[in-house]
Amino acid sequence: MHISDGVLSPQVWVSGYVITGALATYILTKKTDISEIPKLSVITAAVFVASLIHIPIGPTSVHLVLSGLAGITLGLAAFPAILVALILQAFLFQHGGITTIGINTVNMGLPALAAYGVFLAVTRTNIKGKYTIFGGLAGGIAIALGIALLSLCLLSTGEYLEYVVPYVVVAHLPVVAIEAIVVGAFAGFMLRVRPQLLKGYKPREVV
Amino acid sequence: MKKVMIPIAVLFLSILFLIGLSSTANANPHRMLMNYQVGRIDMVVYFSGGTPAQNAHVTVYRPDGTIYLKGETNEEGEFSFEPTVMQGEWKVVAEHSGHRAEILIGAEGEGGTSEMPLYITVTAGLGYLIGLGGAAIGYMGWKARRKRESETPS
Structure with a gap:
């Protein structure tokens, strides 16, 4: 899910930086409280090491992203959290590129925000196990959207659809399922041990 | 005096002639030289963790920067090509689903990117x-x- 240096055209990665810079600055200055930072750094740590969990699938190697998990725990702050995780991955693991930090943050951060939006549906529904269900949905949707954005970026380089579909889309489908299970289980578990960590949790609610 | 000068002049001229002859035909002493040619370069493309990168796009650049050939890795992530001259550094770029690896191949027998x-x-x-x-x-x-x-x- 990480795009390396030298793959994309300058127009694409420069606009990635512009979008990421604007969105991260807005969220960090207007929508984040300093008391959120310790939680943000813990979730960032999870996202940072998630990429080390490799799942060898057919022709490629895929790994966990945990963008959905960042979304349901941090809300809007998931975007800067993913930015920080990607900066660390790029410099420490040479995972992804330096020029592509911006566009990679867009590809994984926007789906994290979408996951947050999906997860907020828990406040409007009242079914049994809704945190697990919507957590799973959020986790799966985050990856599915990430695949879509990554595919668009690769298609913009003149890559053929016949290549992108099997090696990017199909290869990442198991990650959609795995992250849906992981994030769903995480949401269900957190509800019992530390529900304040979940966005959209209301303390006096009966579940 | 004249009788002595003529043989000396003849000797001198013939030495010059011999030197001249040898420099045009075979100036070097008995020195042996070698050039070598690496026949084929075998490489393997893989992801960190060791999974081979199947069907990665590989582009080989000549030492002068022009494209020599393009190809794909096989099921094991392997790719081979035969360089024409082994002077200078050949650049090989592999790309797979947004990942990219680049390596310079010089005269040293083997190499790779380290982690x-x-x-x-x-x-x-x-x-x-x-x-x-x-x-x-x-x-x-x-x-x-x-x-x-x-x-x-x-």
Whole structure:
């Protein structure tokens, strides 16, 4: 899910930086409280090491992203959290590129925000196990959207659809399922041990 | 005197002639030289963790930077090509689903890109994040104390 240096055209990665810079600055200055930072750094740590969990699938190697998990725990702050995780991955693991930090943050951060939006549906529904269900949905949707954005970026380089579909889309489908299970289980578990960590949790609610 | 000069001049001229002859035909002493040619370069493309990169797009550049050939890796992530001359560095670029690896192949027999030990980089990354969280907690504590001090009259 990480795009390396030298793959994309300058127009694409420069606009990635512009979008990421604007969105991260807005969220960090207007929508984040300093008391959120310790939680943000813990979730960032999870996202940072998630990429080390490799799942060898057919022709490629895929790994966990945990963008959905960042979304349901941090809300809007998931975007800067993913930015920080990607900066660390790029410099420490040479995972992804330096020029592509911006566009990679867009590809994984926007789906994290979408996951947050999906997860907020828990406040409007009242079914049994809704945190697990919507957590799973959020986790799966985050990856599915990430695949879509990554595919668009690769298609913009003149890559053929016949290549992108099997090696990017199909290869990442198991990650959609795995992250849906992981994030769903995480949401269900957190509800019992530390529900304040979940966005959209209301303390006096009966579940 | 004249009788002596003529043979000396003849000898001198013939030595010059011999030197001249040898320099045109075979100037070098008995020195042996070698050139070598590497017949084929075998390479393997893989992801960190060791999974071979199947059907990765490979582009081989000549030492002057022009494209020599394009191809794909096989099921095992292997790719081979035969360089024409082995002078200078050949550049090989592999791309797979947004990943990209680049290597320069010089005259040394084998090589590859290396990775830092994982535990070092993981520890470094977690260290930065703990530091970030700690700095925020420290800042909150400092603010809370200042607020308390300003509220309690001294």
